[in-house]
Amino acid sequence: MIEVHNLHKRYGDKVAVEDVSLDVREGEIFGILGPNGAGKTTTVECIEGLRAPDRGKVRVLGLDPLRDRDKLTRILGVQLQAGHLPERMRVAEALELYSSFYPAPADWRELMHGLGLAEKAKTAYGKLSGGQKQRLSIALALVGSPRVAILDELTTGLDPQARRDTWDLIAGVRARGVTIVLVTHFMEEAERLCDRLAVIDAGRVVTVDTPAGLTARVRTGQRIRFRPSRHLDDELLGRLPDVTAVTREGELVVIDGNDHALNAVTAFLARNQIVAERLRVEQASLEDAFVALTGKRLDPH
Numbered sequence: 609m610i611e612v613h614n615l616h617k618r619y620g621d622k623v624a625v626e627d628v629s630l631d632v633r634e635g636e637i638f639g640i641l642g643p644n645g646a647g648k649t650t651t652v653e654c655i656e657g658l659r660a661p662d663r664g665k666v667r668v669l670g671l672d673p674l675r676d677r678d679k680l681t682r683i684l685g686v687q688l689q690a691g692h693l694p695e696r697m698r699v700a701e702a703l704e705l706y707s708s709f710y711p712a713p714a715d716w717r718e719l720m721h722g723l724g725l726a727e728k729a730k731t732a733y734g735k736l737s738g739g740q741k742q743r744l745s746i747a748l749a750l751v752g753s754p755r756v757a758i759l760d761e762l763t764t765g766l767d768p769q770a771r772r773d774t775w776d777l778i779a780g781v782r783a784r785g786v787t788i789v790l791v792t793h794f795m796e797e798a799e800r801l802c803d804r805l806a807v808i809d810a811g812r813v814v815t816v817d818t819p820a821g822l823t824a825r826v827r828t829g830q831r832i833r834f835r836p837s838r839h840l841d842d843e844l845l846g847r848l849p850d851v852t853a854v855t856r857e858g859e860l861v862v863i864d865g866n867d868h869a870l871n872a873v874t875a876f877l878a879r880n881q882i883v884a885e886r887l888r889v890e891q892a893s894l895e896d897a898f899v900a901l902t903g904k905r906l907d908p909h
């Protein structure tokens with residue numbers, strides 16, 4: 609659906625996109641994940657035809673975003689950033705107006721209901737809350753019944769419940785066959801929604817993988833935490849071949865080991881008639897994978 613080859617873009621001396629290549633397949637939710645200033649927005653603006661690349665090639669369903677702009681706008685839905693509508697335009701008016709731009713628009717009333725904006729149909733844009741503006745921008749991105757939708761910072765500024773509702777909505781849009789590109793800062797969003805992810809850092813693609821594939825790459829084994837029911841000899845435990853370290857966090861014992869560590873530790877405890885209370889086993893998360901790949905944390909703004 610989307611091909612990007614060796615994209616470069618600079619603003620004056622500042623290199624925003626150094627070398628980005630990726631391809632987005634039909635029907636998937638493709639995530640672009642990276643810290644502030646990584647070049648995510650610049651990359652999607654080149655895909656949308658809003659910016660001209662300095663070098664490299666971009667195609668959306670075979671169309672050149674700059675040369676074939678008219679055709680592209682009929683198949684591509686773009687979530688514009690807040691503040692792009694006249695303050696006094698009402699929600700229903702905006703949706704009706706935008707739907708009139710497209711040859712085969714979606715039912716804008718259905719979208720308005722689906723996004724929880726029906727009660728605000730007659731409210732002026734300037735009177736909406738941040739979350740409502742955000743939902744309206746999603747509705748406007750989808751009103752043309754696009755084949756590809758690009759959503760930049762989809763849920764930034766939404767409260768946790770509205771964020772979850774939006775995720776359900778996006779999953780529903782994908783179920784109708786729309787391919788989605790999602791620019792995000794949120795690990796949980798990436799993990800919940802995306803089929804594949806491009807991790808971008810300092811203008812380059814660090815890797816492209818599924819969320820599960822990314823976490824599997826940094827799996828360092830298991831970390832086991834529990835409170836022993838009675839005295840436990842840390843040194844003996846540390847001698848088990850599958851255990852690499854035993855430390856204490858207050859009354860909890862913390863054990864790092866390979867993927868067999870849990871079996872080895874539970875067998876050891878059973879032999880010594882010790883019960884593991886409040887037992888927890890942790891695996892690597894997508895956040896860990898991101899840190900391992902880029903050396904940076906993702907700080908949501």
Ligand SMILES: Nc1ncnc2c1ncn2[C@@H]1O[C@H](COP(=O)(O)OP(=O)(O)OP(=O)(O)O)[C@@H](O)[C@H]1O
Nearest residue numbers: 619622623624642643644645646647648649650651
């Ligand atoms: N119009 C511009 N003029 C000059 N520099 C820009 C411009 N737009 C972006 N930049 C710079 O280019 C780099 C990449 O910006 P971009 O917005 O693409 O990153 P991003 O990954 O989307 O970041 P964020 O998550 O903060 O939006 C940043 O260092 C940014 O400051």
